[in-house]
Amino acid sequence: MRVSRILKRANYAIAFTGAGISTESNIPDFRGSQGLWKKFDPRMASRSYFKENPDGFWDFYAKRYEVIANAQPNDAHKALVLLENNNYIKYIITQNIDRLHSKAGSKSVIELHGNILMSYCDSCFKEKSTEECIKEFYKTKKAPKCDYCGGLMRPAVVLFEEPVKLIDIAMEIAYRSDCCLVIGSSLTVYPAAFIPEIVKRQGGDLIIINIDPTPLDSIADIVIRDKASIVLKRIIENMELK
Numbered sequence: 001m002r003v004s005r006i007l008k009r010a011n012y013a014i015a016f017t018g019a020g021i022s023t024e025s026n027i028p029d030f031r032g033s034q035g036l037w038k039k040f041d042p043r044m045a046s047r048s049y050f051k052e053n054p055d056g057f058w059d060f061y062a063k064r065y066e067v068i069a070n071a072q073p074n075d076a077h078k079a080l081v082l083l084e085n086n087n088y089i090k091y092i093i094t095q096n097i098d099r100l101h102s103k104a105g106s107k108s109v110i111e112l113h114g115n116i117l118m119s120y121c122d123s124c125f126k127e128k129s130t131e132e133c134i135k136e137f138y139k140t141k142k143a144p145k146c147d148y149c150g151g152l153m154r155p156a157v158v159l160f161e162e163p164v165k166l167i168d169i170a171m172e173i174a175y176r177s178d179c180c181l182v183i184g185s186s187l188t189v190y191p192a193a194f195i196p197e198i199v200k201r202q203g204g205d206l207i208i209i210n211i212d213p214t215p216l217d218s219i220a221d222i223v224i225r226d227k228a229s230i231v232l233k234r235i236i237e238n239m240e241l242k
């Protein structure tokens, strides 16, 4: 398998993951046929909606939280742990907010869009677990408030109309990298999608594993349109990783 050969040859391979790696953990993606934005208006994940209707905003996030909090990592997340432990990948840069990479045991994870398990006050930044916030929301049916200043709490995720976190660090890693393994990303959300593009444009290898076509398929070295868990399992078997 060519993917294993490329990974073995690379000096600084990274993985770039999106919603497609978590659909097999029963977390819906956004733009797929069963995607979240088929059921909900994407505006519900925006800063303006949070400001306008914080109670409705928390109703939406409470639903998302429940799905995510109960989800377990799948074989694709586990395969990435093995690749990292055996030093074949240096970093996982993820667009996901579900924490499943860390739950699986991956250590070097950059969460570009934050994670839903923590929340913080929009006024003073004091943190509280999302679980506690949601308990409060269900009790009062109102957006949870900060214990310290009374400001509105919000999940520690990047909302539409807000800048992506850690993008400078992620880009620095991309400039160092000579191989990017894209898993389950439609590569349509910028600036996140710049990461694989940077690796390719500076001469690295680009491998894309995604069910649907992506805008970067034409410049990729390898494109595999299959489920992430199946492909990743095959890769670690090929590399005989344990």
Ligand SMILES: [Zn+2]
Binding pocket: 121, 122, 123, 124, 125, 126, 146, 147, 148, 149, 150, 151
């Ligand atoms: Zn506060």
